[in-house]
Amino acid sequence: MSSKILLVNPPFYRLLGSHYNANSLGIAGIAAYLNQHGHDAWLYNADFLNEVDYASLREIFDGFKDYTEFFKNENDPIWEEVAEKIIQSDANWIGYTSYTANITAIDIISRKVKSRKPAIKQIIGGVHATLDHNVLDKLPSIDFSIQREGEQAMLELVEGKSPKDIVGVVSRDGMGLCNNGDAAVLPIDELPFPERDKFYGLTDEEKHMVDVSYICSIRGCPYRCNYCASPFHWKRDKTQYRSPESVIKEMKLLKENYWSRYKEYDYSASANIGKKSSLKIVDNTIVYFVDDVFTIKKPRVKQILRMMIDQNLGMNWKCEARTDHLDEEICELMAQAGCVRVKLGFESGSDKVLKDIQKDETKEDMRIGAKMLKDAGVPFTAYFMAGFPTETDDDLKETIKFAQEIDADYYSLSVLAPYYGTKMYYDLIEQGIALDKKPWEYFFHQTADLMVNDKIKKETLNEYLALSALNEKGKGYV
Ligand code: B12
Numbered sequence: 228m229s230s231k232i233l234l235v236n237p238p239f240y241r242l243l244g245s246h247y248n249a250n251s252l253g254i255a256g257i258a259a260y261l262n263q264h265g266h267d268a269w270l271y272n273a274d275f276l277n278e279v280d281y282a283s284l285r286e287i288f289d290g291f292k293d294y295t296e297f298f299k300n301e302n303d304p305i306w307e308e309v310a311e312k313i314i315q316s317d318a319n320w321i322g323y324t325s326y327t328a329n330i331t332a333i334d335i336i337s338r339k340v341k342s343r344k345p346a347i348k349q350i351i352g353g354v355h356a357t358l359d360h361n362v363l364d365k366l367p368s369i370d371f372s373i374q375r376e377g378e379q380a381m382l383e384l385v386e387g388k389s390p391k392d393i394v395g396v397v398s399r400d401g402m403g404l405c406n407n408g409d410a411a412v413l414p415i416d417e418l419p420f421p422e423r424d425k426f427y428g429l430t431d432e433e434k435h436m437v438d439v440s441y442i443c444s445i446r447g448c449p450y451r452c453n454y455c456a457s458p459f460h461w462k463r464d465k466t467q468y469r470s471p472e473s474v475i476k477e478m479k480l481l482k483e484n485y486w487s488r489y490k491e492y493d494y495s496a497s498a499n500i501g502k503k504s505s506l507k508i509v510d511n512t513i514v515y516f517v518d519d520v521f522t523i524k525k526p527r528v529k530q531i532l533r534m535m536i537d538q539n540l541g542m543n544w545k546c547e548a549r550t551d552h553l554d555e556e557i558c559e560l561m562a563q564a565g566c567v568r569v570k571l572g573f574e575s576g577s578d579k580v581l582k583d584i585q586k587d588e589t590k591e592d593m594r595i596g597a598k599m600l601k602d603a604g605v606p607f608t609a610y611f612m613a614g615f616p617t618e619t620d621d622d623l624k625e626t627i628k629f630a631q632e633i634d635a636d637y638y639s640l641s642v643l644a645p646y647y648g649t650k651m652y653y654d655l656i657e658q659g660i661a662l663d664k665k666p667w668e669y670f671f672h673q674t675a676d677l678m679v680n681d682k683i684k685k686e687t688l689n690e691y692l693a694l695s696a697l698n699e700k701g702k703g704y705v
């Protein structure tokens with residue numbers, strides 16, 4: 228029997244005075260899989276607004292106090308609106324995608340939904356659900372939690388298999404939680420492309436405002452940076468790479484079916500950083516590879532790039548990479564294949580800090596990688612962080628100098644927030660820092676409340692944050 232399923236991206240940027248209109252690939256992948264198997268799965272982005280202007284990153288972080296207020300008032304209209312829309316959907320299965328920062332939102336919404344429609348089944352999946360094996364203890368109205376990949380476990384649930392017999396599902400029994408471990412890794416090339424049409428609650432015009440140009444070509448990351456949740460979510464040794472043929476096929480599908488629509492602006496939340504004037508980019512004209520490190524396997528990435536060039540795709544795209552996974556040939560091919568931005572996590576200009584955070588990359592690697600991109604004419608965004616546990620004031624000064632030296636096209640300057648589920652999070656708790664007492668919604672960049680470093684002087688931190696002025700002369704945020 229076919230089931231009706233609603234997969235929900237909870238509100239997050241809306242609570243911070245902005246919004247997020249792009250497709251969320253986690254739930255889009257699950258919806259596609261369920262629909263492929265004859266079910267009726269829809270995507271509900273509760274972070275969508277029919278608006279053109281996004282708040283700048285600075286405005287978002289300045290809005291933190293107002294953001295925390297939403298969680299203190301469970302009767303705020305936004306919670307009512309989302310719960311009501313979920314109920315109106317008439318779905319009998321609801322699935323929420325979870326980051327640590329939106330666990331409280333999921334709790335509030337799911338309790339409202341359950342109280343009005345007790346028969347509904349609610350499920351949580353995604354990063355936080357995978358990292359926190361006991362998340363059901365904190366979410367009384369959620370029935371099941373799914374760990375790691377959601378496609379197969381979700382399918383088996385909606386098809387009526389007993390939760391106790393499904394790999395990847397955590398359920399309740401009289402004694403407590405029954406945890407069936409992580410879902411098995413699925414052969415990535417056999418999965419359908421993400422759902423890009425069934426957007427619940429949007430008018431036809433609004434559906435065209437969704438940026439559907441995100442592509443995931445790799446699931447996971449083999450590195451071990453201790454501030455990052457990705458290796459713990461996907462498990463380093465289980466990283467999955469799609470074949471070049473499959474990646475090119477998805478790009479062509481986008482171009483043929485979605486890029487021809489008329490759009491004046493880029494409504495995607497991936498562009499919600501920077502000056503408003505820099506946000507007016509023609510929509511669905513840039514592919515965003517959300518992979519942690521798109522360039523990780525050099526022969527594979529070279530093949531993808533050559534295929535983009537040889538098949539005349541003529542598509543612009545951006546990706547995330549590591550400087551030590553670049554070489555001159557890759558940079559040249561990137562330029563020819565339409566790469567408009569590479570996002571690089573430099574994090575620190577101090578080799579000592581880089582070692583402490585297990586970045587497995589040196590300042591010299593970064594210098595060389597940045598230069599190769601510059602020589603090839605590929606613009607890059609440099610991501611830095613301040614406030615690592617062992618960082619001294621002098622280390623941060625080195626970061627400031629290094630950031631100026633590499634001359635990036637855009638700088639993203641964060642203050643470290645030790646994410647739930649990372650090695651750093653647990654190490655700090657062991658050292659007596661009560662991160663586990665902080666509300667879930669605090670877990671995103673630049674919440675000064677999560678600052679774990681008292682060795683850095685306020686003036687140095689301000690000098691570091693003032694590096695954002697360099698963005699005025701760069702190539703803006705793409
Ligand atoms: C792209 C990306 C973004 C994009 C797009 C987000 C979006 N809504 O789609 C942007 C830039 C907007 C973003 C923002 C943020 N991000 Co982000 N993001 C990523 C990134 C790089 C890839 C996510 C992705 O699309 N993966 C591909 C899909 C296929 O995988 P997936 O989403 O994990 O889904 C699979 C499973 O998790 C599961 N699943 C997911 N949802 C559900 C739901 C159900 C019901 C089920 C059953 C299963 C299930 O099944 C899916 C398919 O198998 C990840 C790192 C990573 N590699 O995972 C970080 C990551 C998820 N982000 C992270 C963070 C912290 C944030 C921010 C809080 C950062 C900030 N700005 O302060 C915000 C929060 C946004 C929000 N809405 O709450 C952290 C999360 C850590 C944590 N403990 O919460 C990660 C892991 C990065 C890291 N290095 O640690 N992010």
Ligand code: SF4
Nearest residue numbers: 448450451452455519
């Ligand atoms: S390389 Fe990037 S994604 Fe991989 S562990 Fe390090 S920070 Fe995380």
